[in-house]
Amino acid sequence: MESPDSDYLLSHCLYFTAARFGRHMEKLAVEAFASLDIPPSYGYMIITINDHPGITQKxxxxxxxxxxxxxxxxxxxxxxxxxxxxxxxxxxILLFLTDEGRAMCNEIYECFNKIYMRHLEILNSSHSQELIRLLHEANEIMEKNNR
Structure with a gap:
């Protein structure tokens, strides 16, 4: 059997394609969060702690x-x-936001909205929503099989 060439592998490999897309989304997120003094990943943590005061690390x-x-x-x-x-x-050990952390939540939501609006602009709404749905379903399946 002949080995596929790298162009074929790069365009048909889920791992590479997902990682590549992740890098594009990371760039959008970093741009959206440029006005805050925190990386996007911290924004998700802050919002999660805000929505679940007293959440454990686990x-x-x-x-x-x-x-x-x-x-x-x-x-x-x-x-x-x-x-x-x-x-x-x-x-x-329970986690809570400070007053300063809670005060950032609206700005964080604005940054999330910037990410959302930017990928809607690039991908168009129906494509974006379908991709979110498919990725969410794929993540659910992966999580069930990795337990």
């Missing part, structure tokens, strides 16, 4: 699909920037 990791070591680094930075705080309750 719950946060599950919601954001990140490793505990990654969340520890992110949380440490948010705490050092006075945007979040930890509160010990029994053997659990």
């Amino acid at each position: 719950e946060l990791c599950h919601k954001l699909t990140i490793a505990p070591s990654t969340s520890t680094r992110f949380i440490d930075k948010l705490v050092n920037q006075s945007l979040a705080k930890r509160k010990q309750e029994g053997k659990h």
Whole structure:
């Protein structure tokens, strides 16, 4: 059997295509968050903590699909920037936003909206919505099979 060429592999490989698309989306997100002093990934963490005050690190990791070591680094930075705080309750550490963290939420939502509007502009609404739906379904299937 003849090996496929690299052009074929690059255009038919889900791993490469998803990573490539992720890099394009990361660029849009970084541009949208340029006005804030936090990276986009921190924005998702702040909003999640805001929506679930007292969330545990384990719950946060599950919601954001990140490793505990990654969340520890992110949380440490948010705490050092006075945007979040930890509160010990029994053997659990609960996460809360500070007043400064809560005050950023509207700006973060504006940045999320910029990302959304930009990819709608580039991809068109129906294509964008279909891609979001398909990726969400694919993620659900992957998560079920990785448990």
